[in-house]
Every structure is written in C-alpha cells, then in structure tokens.
Amino acid sequence: MAENILVIGGGPAGLHAAIELAELGVNVSLVERDTFFGGNPKKFKYKYLFPDLQPAENVIGELIKGAESNNNIKKYLSANIESFKEDGKKFSAVIKSSTGSETKTFDSVIVATGFEHFDPAKDSKYSYQLFDDVIDIKDLERMMGEGNFTRPSNGKPPKNVAIILCVGSRDRHVGNQYCSRVCCTVSVKQAIELKEHFPETEVYIFYMDIRTYGFYEDLYWKAMEEHDVQIVKGRVAEITSGPDNTVICKGEDTLLRGPFEIPFDMVVLASGMEGGPQSPEMADKLGIELDEHGFLKQANVTLSPFKSNKDGIFLAGACTGPKAIADAIVEGGAAAMDAYIYAKKNS
Amino acid sequence: MEYDENGVSIVSNDFKKEIFEEAKKDFRYEEYVRGCLNCGVCTGGCPPHRFFDFSPRMVLQNCKSNDPALVWGMMDEYVWACFQCFTCAMICPFLNNPGGVIAILREISVRRGFESAKKVLKPYSRVLLKLTAYGNQLSPDMIQPDFFPDWGPHIGYASEDLPLKRKAIPMPTLQVTNLAWDVAPEAMKELYTIFEEAGVFKIIEVVDPSLYEIIQDIVDDVRSE
Numbered sequence: 001m002a003e004n005i006l007v008i009g010g011g012p013a014g015l016h017a018a019i020e021l022a023e024l025g026v027n028v029s030l031v032e033r034d035t036f037f038g039g040n041p042k043k044f045k046y047k048y049l050f051p052d053l054q055p056a057e058n059v060i061g062e063l064i065k066g067a068e069s070n071n072n073i074k075k076y077l078s079a080n081i082e083s084f085k086e087d088g089k090k091f092s093a094v095i096k097s098s099t100g101s102e103t104k105t106f107d108s109v110i111v112a113t114g115f116e117h118f119d120p121a122k123d124s125k126y127s128y129q130l131f132d133d134v135i136d137i138k139d140l141e142r143m144m145g146e147g148n149f150t151r152p153s154n155g156k157p158p159k160n161v162a163i164i165l166c167v168g169s170r171d172r173h174v175g176n177q178y179c180s181r182v183c184c185t186v187s188v189k190q191a192i193e194l195k196e197h198f199p200e201t202e203v204y205i206f207y208m209d210i211r212t213y214g215f216y217e218d219l220y221w222k223a224m225e226e227h228d229v230q231i232v233k234g235r236v237a238e239i240t241s242g243p244d245n246t247v248i249c250k251g252e253d254t255l256l257r258g259p260f261e262i263p264f265d266m267v268v269l270a271s272g273m274e275g276g277p278q279s280p281e282m283a284d285k286l287g288i289e290l291d292e293h294g295f296l297k298q299a300n301v302t303l304s305p306f307k308s309n310k311d312g313i314f315l316a317g318a319c320t321g322p323k324a325i326a327d328a329i330v331e332g333g334a335a336a337m338d339a340y341i342y343a344k345k346n347s
Numbered sequence: 348m349e350y351d352e353n354g355v356s357i358v359s360n361d362f363k364k365e366i367f368e369e370a371k372k373d374f375r376y377e378e379y380v381r382g383c384l385n386c387g388v389c390t391g392g393c394p395p396h397r398f399f400d401f402s403p404r405m406v407l408q409n410c411k412s413n414d415p416a417l418v419w420g421m422m423d424e425y426v427w428a429c430f431q432c433f434t435c436a437m438i439c440p441f442l443n444n445p446g447g448v449i450a451i452l453r454e455i456s457v458r459r460g461f462e463s464a465k466k467v468l469k470p471y472s473r474v475l476l477k478l479t480a481y482g483n484q485l486s487p488d489m490i491q492p493d494f495f496p497d498w499g500p501h502i503g504y505a506s507e508d509l510p511l512k513r514k515a516i517p518m519p520t521l522q523v524t525n526l527a528w529d530v531a532p533e534a535m536k537e538l539y540t541i542f543e544e545a546g547v548f549k550i551i552e553v554v555d556p557s558l559y560e561i562i563q564d565i566v567d568d569v570r571s572e
Contacts (some may be wrong), residue, residue, distance in 0.1 A: 171440035208386035237392030251391030
C-alpha cells in the first residue's frame with residue numbers, strides 16, 4: 001500500500017516536495033490556504049529571479065504545472081488544517097477546504113508554510129503608507145511584473161530612486177535581529193532592472209552592509225560598472241516630504257559626504273522576511289517548536305535541518321528562516337526524502 | 348590648563364584611563380554601549396549634527412575603540428554639543444544609546460569640576476539659584492533681553508512692565524515677579540534635604556563655589572525660620 005504524506009503549504013518548497021513524493025508513488029495531500037498555488041512569488045507577482053534573471057513565471061509556473069498534472073497529488077485550495085493529532089507513529093488531520101472537511105491519516109508531514117514580507121509601516125521612520133512614492137521591494141516587484149516602473153504618485157518616470165536596505169531586518173527596535181538574506185540581492189537586481197528600463201534615472205542604494213553572498217557578488221559589480229548605480233554606506237534615519245512632490249531621505253554617508261538630505265522621486269524599502277502569523281499557528285496546531293526569531297525550529301540546524309522537534313514532522317523552505325527560492329526548492333526535495341524514509345519505516 | 352591643536356585639554360595618559368574607567372563603571376554604560384557597525388542612522392537623525400561637529404556614531408565608536416585618548420577627546424567641548432534629545436537611542440538598530448553615554452560623560456565632567464563644565468553651566472547659575480533656593484525653575488523677573496536672545500526681537504517688550512502684565516493673567520500669580528508659584532517653607536526644607544542627599548549641593552560647590560555660598564545662606568535662612 002502506498003504511503004500517505006501531508007504537505008502543508010503550496011509555495012516553491014511545498015510544491016517541489018509534493019512533486020518529488022508523488023514521483024515516488026506516494027499519495028500526497030497538498031494543502032494551500034490561498035486560492036492558488038505558487039506562494040509569495042505568485043501572490044506578489046515576482047518578475048525575475050536572481051541570480052540569472054530568469055522569469056519567475058518559468059520557475060513557479062513549472063512547479064505549479066508539475067503538481068497540477070500529477071494524479072498522486074490531492075490538491076486542497078483555500079484550505080487549512082482544522083485539527084491535527086498524533087496517532088501512534090501516524091498523524092490524523094482534518095483538512096477543511098471549500099469542498100468541506102475531510103479526515104485523513106498520514107505517515108508523515110511536511111510543513112512548508114513559508115514567510116511573510118515585513119510590513120514597513122511598522123517602522124515609522126520610513127513613512128511607508130504616508131507617501132505614495134515610498135514603496136517596498138514586493139510592491140516594486142509586482143509593479144515591474146505588470147510592466148510598470150513609474151512613480152505611484154503621478155505615473156511619471158522617476159528622475160532618481162533611493163533603495164534602502166535592511167528595512168525590518170537586523171534591527172532590535174522592530175524585533176528582527178536576523179539578516180533576511182535575500183533583500184540585498186533582490187534590491188541590486190531591481191536597481192539593474194530600473195536602470196535598464198530608465199537609463200537616465202539615478203539609482204542610489206543605501207546600505208549598512210551589502211550581503212549578496214556567493215556568486216551573487218557579480219550583481220553589484222554589474223550594477224556599479226554597467227549601470228553607475230550609486231552605492232552609499234549609511235542607513236537612512238528619516239523620510240519626510242520634500243519640494244516638488246519629492247520625498248527626502250535624511251541620513252549620514254558614513255564614508256564620503258557626511259550628513260545628507262536628498263529629495264527623491266521614489267524610495268524603495270528592502271523589507272525583510274518574517275515567520276508571519278502562520279508559523280506560531282503551525283507550531284501550536286502541530287505541537288512543534290518555534291525559534292526565538294518567530295520561525296519554525298529545526299531539530300538540529302546543521303545535522304537535521306529538515307526535521308522538526310517532533311518525529312515524523314518535517315520542515316522545508318522559508319518557514320525555518322529567510323531564504324532564496326532556489327534554496328526553498330532544494331529544501332523541498334530534501335524534506336521529501338526525510339518524510340519518505342520516515343513513512344516507509346513506519347507504514 | 349593647556350590645550351592641544353584640537354582644543355582638547357592636555358592631561359596624562361593615566362588620567363585619561365581613569366576617566367574612561369569611571370565611565371565604564373557607571374551602571375548604565377553596559378546598557379548604552381552595545382555593538383556598532385557604523386550604519387550612521389544615529390548621526391543621520393541627530394539634530395545637533397546639522398549645526399555642530401557632533402556625531403553620535405563617533406561617540407559610540409570612540410567608546411567601542413577602548414582607547415581612553417579618544418574618549419578624553421570628547422570631554423571638553425564635544426559632550427556639550429549634544430541636545431540630549433535621544434533620537435539616536437530611538438533609532439539605533441543595535442539599541443545603543445549615544446545620548447546616554449554623553450549623559451554619563453557630562454556627569455563625570457560636572458562631578459570633577461572640569462573647566463568645560465564650569466563654562467557651560469555658568470549661564471544657568473540664575474536658574475540653579477532659583478531652583479535650589481526657592482523651588483522655582485523660572486520666574487518672571489528672569490526674563491531679560493540679555494539672557495533670552497533666542498526669544499527674538501520681542502523679548503524687550505516681554506520683559507517690560509512685568510507687575511502690570513502679571514495682573515492681566517487670569518489665574519492666581521501671587522502678584523509678584525520674583526516667584527512663579529508659591530512653595531511652602533516645609534516643601535522647600537524637604538527639597539533641601541533631597542538636594543543634600545542626592546549630592547546636588549556638592550556638585551554646585553564644585554562647579555560654582557560663589558553661587559554655592561549664596562544658596563547656602565538662603566538655605567540657612569529658610570531652615571532657621
């Protein structure tokens with residue numbers, strides 16, 4: 001008899017895990033809270049993915065197609081886990097969706113509930129939601145996905161754009177001490193895209209550190225060498241309204257110019273990643289642990305990063321911490337292997 | 348006192364070390380000085396940074412350097428440029444408090460009666476006198492053009508005919524100009540006890556001995572009443 005495995009979350013990690021398990025002949029139940037699969041990349045219409053700037057649609061579309069066309073995957077949309085309990089080595093879950101409630105028994109479970117974008121309105125110094133022309137990376141990503149690179153306030157091309165890194169990350173005041181890992185790379189990528197679209201636009205990146213790790217280093221070299229993006233060391237302290245429908249970024253250029261107050265046509269906040277309300281909800285429902293940063297806790301960060309503290313429940317993707325889509329997909333596959341081994345042993 | 352080319356008073360290395368150790372021993376120091384990666388958000392938001400050569404980022408960096416000479420370099424003019432608005436503490440992502448460090452250094456400067464502290468506190472002697480002797484911070488007769496240039500061109504008018512203007516205020520004003528409100532002798536005596544216990548009188552004795560004598564005379568008078 002085939003194994004039954006529950007995958008919670010239909011983003012990059014969950015989709016890949018479901019497909020891999022289905023390929024092994026496992027009966028997969030894929031539960032997604034939204035009305036669609038694809039997770040945040042789909043929800044916020046990510047346009048291009050770093051490092052090679054391939055269209056996000058190619059990656060996410062491929063995963064969705066793979067899951068949808070596989071008959072071993074039972075798909076639940078607009079669904080949630082209504083109740084969950086252990087049943088010996090197995091698990092019993094009630095899945096509630098638009099078609100009603102269904103009680104099922106599973107040999108193992110993969111949690112891939114992902115992350116939430118930090119809401120920059122929580123940090124008042126950035127005046128997000130106060131000025132139309134202050135947006136964040138997910139807003140810009142969606143705008144670019146819709147082919148729109150213009151200022152939200154008047155629909156005109158921006159003369160200059162400021163990109164501010166580490167918004168909602170590495171900041172004890174907002175409660176997120178960690179680095180969100182991808183925002184630097186996404187921001188530099190967006191700077192290049194902006195410059196490619198509007199070569200005349202001046203683009204500034206204000207940084208505390210630029211963490212385009214590994215091969216992504218190439219991106220900011222490209223941004224500086226091919227597009228003359230200004231990369232300035234200094235975190236912005238305040239955003240206020242300026243003359244001629246501009247917004248003023250106030251801060252200190254700690255290496256060159258000292259204090260600055262520059263009017264910009266558009267400001268893009270590189271807001272980071274958070275565990276979101278779904279992480280504590282999952283921890284509570286499934287009886288697994290939450291870490292001090294608000295993400296789901298790995299049993300052993302180095303040795304068993306895809307295991308939760310509870311046998312038979314596995315973790316994949318950004319629910320255990322900020323990471324890139326490529327990493328989330330890798331983790332989906334790895335967690336699928338762990339979940340399959342557990343199910344095989346105990347079924 | 349001799350000064351170097353940066354206007355910093357010349358003292359021995361041992362003395363610089365002693366001052367730095369005194370700052371570090373303060374119970375608040377550990378809480379105020381944490382990590383710093385030079386992001387500059389504190390200085391970017393610092394109001395005096397727009398007007399003076401003062402940077403909360405440098406305050407933090409000087410402390411983190413563990414170099415007593417760098418900390419001593421701030422003791423003369425530098426620490427007095429801070430507005431004590433604590434914007435830096437409000438926005439530092441590490442939860443550092445450069446303004447708090449300034450408070451610690453200023454207190455050392457006052458306790459030890461450094462020249463810079465005496466100089467900076469001189470204009471406040473009228474306020475100190477009023478406060479410590481009468482329990483009032485500011486009274487109408489202190490409003491004089493010389494002392495309030497920041498009030499602008501109308502300070503002249505504001506300082507004239509005070510008894511008459513006082514009568515026009517539709518609330519009890521004691522009908523005097525040397526007090527803002529009436530403080531009962533009992534309250535004043537309690538205030539003196541607090542100042543004594545908290546070491547306020549001692550600090551005044553260090554930074555302004557003649558003011559201290561005037562205040563003590565008043566204190567003795569009130570106490571003997």
